Amino acid sequence: MPVLLIAEREFRTYVATWSFWLSLMLAPLAIGLATFFSGGHPIAISVQANSDELEHSAKLALQETARLEGKTIVFGQGGASLVLSQPAPHALEASFSDNFPLSPLGRTMVGHLIERDLARAQSAAATIAVREKSRAMATAPDAAKLSRLATMAMLWLTLTGSLGMLLQAIARERANRALESLLASAQGWEVVAGKLAGVGAISLLILVVWLGSAAASLAFLPPQPGLVGAVLRDLAQPLNLLRDGLIYVCAFAFYGAATLVLGCVARDSASAQNLARPLFLVLVAAFFVALGALQNSGFPSWSIYLPPFTPFLLLVNSAKDVAVMSQAILLAVMIVAAAAMMLLAARFLSVAPRNYQIFKSSPPETQPLV
Amino acid sequence: MSQAPDLLRVSALARRFAGGNGISQISLSVPAGSVTGFIGVNGAGKSTTLRCIMGLLRPDAGEIQLFGATANRHARRRIGFLPEERGLFPHERAREAIAFHGRLKGMHRKDALRAADRLLERIGLGPRRNEKLASLSKGNAQRVQILCALVHEPQLLLLDEPLSGLDPVAQADVLSLLAEYRGRGGAVLFSTHSMAAAEKVCDRVVMLSSGRTVFEGAMPDAAALSPYGAEVVTADAQGIAAAAMSVGGHAVPLASGMGEAGRWRVVLPRHVTHPALVRALAEHRVPILDFQPIQAGLESAFWQLARPAKIKAA
Numbered sequence: 001m002p003v004l005l006i007a008e009r010e011f012r013t014y015v016a017t018w019s020f021w022l023s024l025m026l027a028p029l030a031i032g033l034a035t036f037f038s039g040g041h042p043i044a045i046s047v048q049a050n051s052d053e054l055e056h057s058a059k060l061a062l063q064e065t066a067r068l069e070g071k072t073i074v075f076g077q078g079g080a081s082l083v084l085s086q087p088a089p090h091a092l093e094a095s096f097s098d099n100f101p102l103s104p105l106g107r108t109m110v111g112h113l114i115e116r117d118l119a120r121a122q123s124a125a126a127t128i129a130v131r132e133k134s135r136a137m138a139t140a141p142d143a144a145k146l147s148r149l150a151t152m153a154m155l156w157l158t159l160t161g162s163l164g165m166l167l168q169a170i171a172r173e174r175a176n177r178a179l180e181s182l183l184a185s186a187q188g189w190e191v192v193a194g195k196l197a198g199v200g201a202i203s204l205l206i207l208v209v210w211l212g213s214a215a216a217s218l219a220f221l222p223p224q225p226g227l228v229g230a231v232l233r234d235l236a237q238p239l240n241l242l243r244d245g246l247i248y249v250c251a252f253a254f255y256g257a258a259t260l261v262l263g264c265v266a267r268d269s270a271s272a273q274n275l276a277r278p279l280f281l282v283l284v285a286a287f288f289v290a291l292g293a294l295q296n297s298g299f300p301s302w303s304i305y306l307p308p309f310t311p312f313l314l315l316v317n318s319a320k321d322v323a324v325m326s327q328a329i330l331l332a333v334m335i336v337a338a339a340a341m342m343l344l345a346a347r348f349l350s351v352a353p354r355n356y357q358i359f360k361s362s363p364p365e366t367q368p369l370v
Numbered sequence: 371m372s373q374a375p376d377l378l379r380v381s382a383l384a385r386r387f388a389g390g391n392g393i394s395q396i397s398l399s400v401p402a403g404s405v406t407g408f409i410g411v412n413g414a415g416k417s418t419t420l421r422c423i424m425g426l427l428r429p430d431a432g433e434i435q436l437f438g439a440t441a442n443r444h445a446r447r448r449i450g451f452l453p454e455e456r457g458l459f460p461h462e463r464a465r466e467a468i469a470f471h472g473r474l475k476g477m478h479r480k481d482a483l484r485a486a487d488r489l490l491e492r493i494g495l496g497p498r499r500n501e502k503l504a505s506l507s508k509g510n511a512q513r514v515q516i517l518c519a520l521v522h523e524p525q526l527l528l529l530d531e532p533l534s535g536l537d538p539v540a541q542a543d544v545l546s547l548l549a550e551y552r553g554r555g556g557a558v559l560f561s562t563h564s565m566a567a568a569e570k571v572c573d574r575v576v577m578l579s580s581g582r583t584v585f586e587g588a589m590p591d592a593a594a595l596s597p598y599g600a601e602v603v604t605a606d607a608q609g610i611a612a613a614a615m616s617v618g619g620h621a622v623p624l625a626s627g628m629g630e631a632g633r634w635r636v637v638l639p640r641h642v643t644h645p646a647l648v649r650a651l652a653e654h655r656v657p658i659l660d661f662q663p664i665q666a667g668l669e670s671a672f673w674q675l676a677r678p679a680k681i682k683a684a
Contacts, residue, residue: 005473014462177457181518184424185450185474187443350426 002186006194007201010169014202014358023161027154027210031217031232042072043101044079052281053121054114056086058094061113065106074102086112092118144318149294150231151244152315154210156287159251160280162203165260169195170263170349172274179349183268188346192264196256196342200249207248211241243319246331255283257341264348286312293317307334374401375438377557379528380425385418393418393581396432400526400574402561405552407568407589409672410578416421416561417454419578420530424451437525447475454530456512460504464489464514482521489517494545509540514595516544520551520624527551529560530584545571565669575668577675578596582674589668593634596670598679599638601646603660613654619644640674 014020031157045062049055059075062082066073083095094111096102102110170192173179182191215236258279266272289303290312303324304313310330314322371422378400384514385393393415400406410416421427424436425446436445458467463485472482490499493513495506503509503511516532527548533541541564549570559576562568568575575592577585585592599619604610607623614621638647651658664670 002474005470009459009462009470013459016461081616148540172459176459177455178459179457180421180426180453180455181458181471181515182474183426184446184453186473 001351002190003194003197006182006186006191007198010198011201014165014199020202022082024206024209029217042074045073045101046077046079046081047075048081049084050086054086054118055269057117057121058082058084058110058129059113060117061110062102064113065102065109068109069102069106071101082110107110144234147231147234147240148316148318149273150235151211151240152294152312154207154245154285155251155311155315156283157246158203158207158210158248159255160254160283161206162199163255163276163283164280165202166195166199166256166259167263167272167276168269169199170260170345171266171269176264183350185314188350189343191349192260192342192346196253196260199254200256204245204248204254207245211235211244215241239319244315245252246359247311247314248340250331250334253338254307254311254341255279257338257345260345261341261348264345282308285309289313290316304330307337310334374403376400376435377402377437378559379433379435379600380419380432380446381433381435383419383422383429383434385422385427385429391581393578394423394654397576397583398559398576398586400557402525403552403555403659404433404555404570404574405548405670406455406556406574406576406578408559409565409568409668410561415581416578417530417605418508418581420454420528420559420561421676422452423528424449424453426453439666441476448525450522450524450527452519452529452532453518454525456515457509458503458518460514461502463500463502463647464495464506465499467514468517471518472619475522475524478523485521485523486517489521490514493517493547509536513544515601516547516678517640523554523556525556527556527558527560529558531561531563532560532563537640541567565667570669577672579675585671592671593667594671595665595674596666596668597637598640599636599664600644600649601660601662601664602634602656602658603631604634604656604658606654606656607634608633609654609656610634610636610651613647613656614638616654617646617650619647633660635664 043066047058047062049058054190062073080100081097082100085093085095087093092111092114092116100107101243113259127289150187173182173191186194214232218232218236259276262275262279263272266275289309293303293313294316302319303309311334314327319327375534376399380396383396384392384394386394393601396415396419397421398406398408408416408419418427422429422432423436423441425441425443434441437448438440462470464490465483468486468489469477469479469482472485473479477485487496487499490496495510495514498506498510500631503514506514512535516529519527519529532544533549536544545567548560552558552571569589574587575585575589576583577592585595600679601624602610602621607684610621614636616640619636619642622635622637624633624635636647647659648658
């Protein structure tokens with residue numbers, strides 16, 4: 001199977017480079033850093049007080065304040081400490097250790113909350129439960145938008161990187177003068193399909209690791225509070241992952257086939273890069289159209305039917321926003337377009353650059369081919 | 371003795387390019403177990419013919435038969451091909467590159483790697499089998515590419531200028547490799563500019579000129595077509611013509627000369643010896659500034675048959 005052999009060679013070629021492993025670790029690293037700096041990692045705090053009632057009140061106050069500051073705390077020995085003492089019946093002293101993880105404002109808030117609880121206990125007033133309805137409503141849509149933006153950005157990043165690889169993969173065969181050797185053993189479409197499959201597999205592997213790291217962070221790290229956690233949870237939903245993967249495959253097939261056409265026309269690597277510039281401009285345009293659609297900036301809804309924009313606009317819309325049948329048709333159109341472009345690329349590949357003659361103007365005056 | 375069947379038979383092949391180049395009437399055959407030299411000047415159509423045979427170019431007319439049937443993809447898998455364009459993937463290791471081409475031709479991975487190792491040992495590159503092609507010299511990389519064509523033990527080898535760019539030692543190595551391959555029953559069609567190499571290993575020869583086959587046959591038959599006689603430099607045009615006629619030959623003026631003296635080719639009947647020509651020149655008092663006997667061989671036959679039209683006219 002020449003297609004698989006060529007794909008395997010492409011895959012092995014890129015996997016053997018350091019840059020591949022660096023790019024592979026980019027998203028897991030970014031997610032780890034985001035988790036770290038979002039304060040998601042639990043912080044151990046010890047609380048000392050004269051009475052159990054006061055200690056309980058202090059812990060509630062600390063939890064509430066930490067949540068407001070987007071931090072997770074656990075109570076135990078070691079780490080930061082809060083020591084509470086009552087030098088007089090109506091006085092309370094709170095002593096925070098140097099490394100205490102709350103801001104000065106947060107520490108003041110802790111004091112006020114303890115004061116509130118103590119006052120409530122002394123007056124025997126009933127507690128009033130305040131539901132965080134407004135806050136929850138404000139956060140949820142932001143998280144969904146951000147997760148779609150993150151997915152679209154990941155597609156864009158992996159796509160632009162992979163298309164560069166694909167362009168070089170096909171252009172270098174001609175540049176290295178290795179094309180005739182290859183075409184003597186494999187047909188043009190097999191070379192083109194092998195290149196697409198090999199680089200596509202690398203690209204998909206990167207995307208799977210990137211998206212998979214979001215799912216892994218949820219599985220192996222403690223639950224994350226705040227926006228970062230909400231975005232990660234949305235990203236890691238199995239159905240979302242499946243849909244994102246499918247869209248990515250179609251997007252890579254479409255843009256990859258277009259890249260191959262340009263790479264097959266080019267005489268060498270430099271002319272391949274020049275020829276591919278308009279394609280990368282289209283990619284940039286697609287990114288901004290998708291960004292605009294995410295913010296409801298008035299882009300026409302029919303732009304989703306333009307194949308170059310389709311994958312990005314599908315990604316910034318959730319699965320429920322577009323009818324399933326429409327999504328299936330849009331993806332099928334991209335695959336059909338990709339197949340047509342691959343055939344064209346194979347045709348160009350089999351012809352020496354100086355002899356491009358896709359359509360013959362007149363038949364030669366010789367005896368018919370037997 | 372029965373004649374070996376033709377593994378390759380090309381009849382009236384034509385392929386034209388924009389600008390008028392190409393081939394117009396190429397016919398040749400490669401019998402099993404033979405080494406056929408494919409000779410012609412640059413632009414005569416050798417590479418175009420080989421590309422058409424391999425399916426890299428679609429001919430405008432003619433017929434290509436491989437292994438007794440019309441050429442198709444399946445039959446082409448039984449051919450080893452070294453294209454005119456030399457090049458392999460520079461980041462690949464030597465044994466992997468050879469094995470890759472073997473696998474493209476249908477070999478199993480282990481068999482292909484084993485064959486690659488054996489071939490690399492054979493040409494003395496065994497210790498460098500795991501080096502990347504970019505680190506090999508041009509000559510070694512070219513030898514690796516020849517091994518890529520040989521790895522799947524093809525029945526027919528098509529080699530486009532396999533000796534160009536190789537030093538004499540490497541050339542001898544490649545020629546011995548071809549001799550071994552032929553010894554195992556393989557047939558070879560290889561284009562070359564080296565008449566000496568062709569005379570050494572070929573038993574048949576096909577000569578091209580301006581996109582047409584001008585000779586196809588056994589090597590001795592080709593040599594027999596070379597003109598017999600001598601090249602003489604003299605200022606006495608009438609004398610040399612008379613001397614040549616006196617021994618049954620004729621004199622033809624050539625382009626180059628020495629000052630006012632002209633260079634002449636005296637073509638003789640095969641039974642007239644060179645000393646007899648010298649005696650005739652002396653008898654006619656022809657002053658001789660230079661006398662070079664024409665050696666019968668492939669090169670002189672080539673000049674006679676396949677030199678470009680513009681040189682012939684001159």
